[in-house]
Each structure stands twice: as C-alpha cells, then as structure tokens.
Amino acid sequence: MPNVVDGDYAISFPAMRGVQAHREFYVVMVPLRYLPRLFLFDEEEIPAELRAQRALNKNRLPGLVRYIVDNRSGYVFSALTASVDGTMGFAAHDAEGHGARLGVLHIGLGARFLINDGQHRRAAIEEALRLDPSLAEETIPVVIFADEGLARSQQMFADLNRHAVRPAKSIGILYDHREDDASITRLLVIRSDFFRGVVEMERSTLAAASRKLFTLSALYNATSVLLAGLKFDTAEEAARVARQYWEMVVEQFPEWQEVRRGRLPAGDIRRDFIHSHGIALHAMGRVGNTLLHQSLNPEDWRDRVKRIGTLDWSRANTRLWESRALVGGRVSKATNNVTLTTNALRQHLGLSLSPEEQRVEDAYLQGRT
Structure with a gap:
C-alpha cells in the first residue's frame, strides 16, 4: 500500500520529532540523490524582500564541490534547514517514552520543500553527484519545519x-590537517623554541595587552609565500627549511627575543615597530622566497638576511613607512601596502622588483610628486 497523508499520496522519511518555541519540527536523513529533486531554494529573479533566502553565490560552489570530491572519505556537512508547505503527518514508533519521538514522517507529494539554510551545500552536492555518482546513497540530515508563510521563513x-x-x-589553520601549508606552519611553531612562545x-x-607577537594566521600567510613554488618531498622537509629561514630572521631583531624572554611587553614592540606586524612578516616571506629560489643552503643567503634587521623599522620613520605600511599612521593590510612594504625591504637588500611590484612602486612614487 502506498503511504497516504490526509488523502494525498506521500513520501516517507525515518524521523525524530522535537519541539522549539511550541512548534513541532523533525529531523530526517535524506539520501543525497534525492536532495536536488526535493529540496529547492528560491532561485527566481525577484526582489530580496519577496524572497526567503539570499541569492545563490555561484562563486562559492567550485570550492565546496572540490571539498566533497577531493575528500571523499573525510568530508563533513552539517544539517540543512527546510520548510514544508503542504501536508505532513508523523507516525510515532510508540505512544509514549522515547519511542514517541521516533517514527516516520509522511509528507504529501504535492508539498513544496524550501531550504531556509544550506542552499550552497545543496547546490554543491548536486554538482558533486554529477562528478561522483557513488555519493548517491550517502545521507545528510535535514531539519524540517512546517511552512508558515514568507514572513516566518524570512x-x-x-x-x-x-x-x-x-x-x-x-x-582554522591550527585544526586543519588537510592543507600542506597549515601542517607546515604548525610544525614550524611546535619545533621552534622562539615561535612556540610568541x-x-x-x-x-x-x-594591546597580549603577550604574543604574532598570530598563527599571520605566520601562515608569510610562510605560504616563503615556500611558494618550491618543491619538497614532505611537510617535514618544508617545515625544516622554513624554520631555518625564520630563525635566522629572528636573530636580526633583539626586541623579539626580549619579548620571548619576558623582558619587554609585546604590545610596546607592536606599537613602536613595523617589524612586529603581519604585513612585515609577509614582506619578509616574499623576500625569503626569492632567496630560497636561488638556493636552499642557508649560507648562501645569510648575509642578505642579516641586513633585514638594519632597516629602520621604527613606526616613527614615517618618511619611509607612511603610505607603504601605514595609512594615516595605522598599519594597513591592503594588497598594495603589502607590496609597497615588500618593495622597501627588497630595495634595502639590493633585490630587484618583479614587474608587478615595479608597477605598484611607480604608482606610489608618482603619487608622492
């Protein structure tokens, strides 16, 4: 016999029943192959005030699809939330006790399913199914509420x-065990007596009162550009080379070492010097990348690295840093400012600028005339 609810043919899901704000809701497990057909999101070109969802950002989808397909044995997606505009009936397993919350949810075939949260996950799953049909029988939880109109859905x-x-x-970097640069940066911090403490x-x-000099994200960004384009057999080897470079850089800044020993407040150093900000680390990483591409032997770039500390990194040196690392006296993370800070360091070390760096430098110099 086909399932029927209120006289309408129905589809059925194993479900759990709950209550929030005096409203019943249900959690069901939906095979991925049914998700694109059943659960819709509002794709119509209508004004935002008449929709119950934000517009789908298709630029997000390739990354989500790659995440599923590339991590076939390890991807994780949280539950979707949907409203059902149509007839629903819940048949509990038992009349009371825990069994009263477990059962089967019947939803009329004429019902409309509208996603309230998770439209990008749904669209990515649809595309991933095309690339890897073996996903079809895997499941995703969906939290279902009864539709109460546009205002409630919004x-x-x-x-x-x-x-x-x-x-x-x-x-995110600390907990990411998939991406190589995240693993390399973690190894760098763990195995460096200096970075482990700051x-x-x-x-x-x-x-302002933090005892730390740098964030893991700033060191990650700097180490990623440091190692860009270089090939290593293992993350361990990459971390070893990165550690050699960064620990040689550390030697050039006595203030950093005094912070590590607890003799100087980290906040004072960040306040007074550019070298203790992420923009400077990024610039040192880009310069280091040039040196590592020339040679992986530390002795070949030791003299150049020693000159990093002889640049006047003082924040009071506004003649150099204003409009490069600083905008109105405040450190700027804008892309152009990162490039201009890198340029200052390259010129100090006698390294040539790339064509793009030269273009940014020319525009900067033109603006100062």
Whole structure:
C-alpha cells in the first residue's frame, strides 16, 4: 500500500520529532540523490524582500564541490534547514517514552520543500553527484519545519544566521590537517623554541595587552609565500627549511627575543615597530622566497638576511613607512601596502622588483610628486 497523508499520496522519511518555541519540527536523513529533486531554494529573479533566502553565490560552489570530491572519505556537512508547505503527518514508533519521538514522517507529494539554510551545500552536492555518482546513497540530515508563510521563513533565515560566527583563521589553520601549508606552519611553531612562545594559536587579532607577537594566521600567510613554488618531498622537509629561514630572521631583531624572554611587553614592540606586524612578516616571506629560489643552503643567503634587521623599522620613520605600511599612521593590510612594504625591504637588500611590484612602486612614487 502506498503511504497516504490526509488523502494525498506521500513520501516517507525515518524521523525524530522535537519541539522549539511550541512548534513541532523533525529531523530526517535524506539520501543525497534525492536532495536536488526535493529540496529547492528560491532561485527566481525577484526582489530580496519577496524572497526567503539570499541569492545563490555561484562563486562559492567550485570550492565546496572540490571539498566533497577531493575528500571523499573525510568530508563533513552539517544539517540543512527546510520548510514544508503542504501536508505532513508523523507516525510515532510508540505512544509514549522515547519511542514517541521516533517514527516516520509522511509528507504529501504535492508539498513544496524550501531550504531556509544550506542552499550552497545543496547546490554543491548536486554538482558533486554529477562528478561522483557513488555519493548517491550517502545521507545528510535535514531539519524540517512546517511552512508558515514568507514572513516566518524570512525570520527563520535571519535567526539562523544572526549568531553565526566564522571561526578565526588562526584556529582554522591550527585544526586543519588537510592543507600542506597549515601542517607546515604548525610544525614550524611546535619545533621552534622562539615561535612556540610568541605565536597566538587561536585568535587572528592581538589585543594591546597580549603577550604574543604574532598570530598563527599571520605566520601562515608569510610562510605560504616563503615556500611558494618550491618543491619538497614532505611537510617535514618544508617545515625544516622554513624554520631555518625564520630563525635566522629572528636573530636580526633583539626586541623579539626580549619579548620571548619576558623582558619587554609585546604590545610596546607592536606599537613602536613595523617589524612586529603581519604585513612585515609577509614582506619578509616574499623576500625569503626569492632567496630560497636561488638556493636552499642557508649560507648562501645569510648575509642578505642579516641586513633585514638594519632597516629602520621604527613606526616613527614615517618618511619611509607612511603610505607603504601605514595609512594615516595605522598599519594597513591592503594588497598594495603589502607590496609597497615588500618593495622597501627588497630595495634595502639590493633585490630587484618583479614587474608587478615595479608597477605598484611607480604608482606610489608618482603619487608622492
């Protein structure tokens, strides 16, 4: 016999029943192959005020699709949230106790399923299924509410996203065991007596009173550009080369070492010097990349690295740093400012600029005349 709810043919899902704000909702497990056909999102070209979802950002999809396909044995997706505009009936396993919350959810075939949260995951799964049909029988949880109209659906979207907080980049790097650069940076910190004591591993910004000099995300960015284009057999080998370079850089800044020993407040050093900010680390990483491409032997670039510390990194040196690393006296992370800071360091070390760096430098010099 086909499933029927209120006289309408129905599709059925094993489900759990719950209550929030006096409203029943259900959690069901949906095979991925059914997701694109059943659960829709509002794709119509209509004004935002008449939609219950933000517009789909198709630029996000390739990254999500690659994540699924490239991590076939390790991808993780959280539940979608959807509203059902149509007939629903829940048949509990038992009349009372835990069994009253477990059962089968019947949804009429004429019902409309609308995704309130997770439209990008749904669209990525649809594309991933085309690339890897073996995903078809895997499942994803979907939280289902009864549709109560546009205003309620819009409020659900607002509430679901109101308190969503993207984790700091540093903790994402700390916990990322897939990406090589993240693993290399973690190894660098763990095995360096200096960095292990001065790198903030969880947050991506430093409070004025923080005892740390750098964030893990800043060191990650700098180490990624340091090793860009270089080939290593293992992450261990890459981390060893990065450690050789960075520890030689550390030797050029006595202030950093005094912070590590607890003799100087890290906040004072960040306040007074450019060299203790992520923009300077990034510039040192780009310069180091040039040196490493010339030779992986530290003795071949030791003299050049020693000159890094002889540049006047003082924040008071506004003649050099204003409009390069500083904008209105504040450190700027803008791409052009990173390039201009790199240019200052390259010129100090007697290294040539790339064509793009020269273009940015010419525009900077023209603006100063």
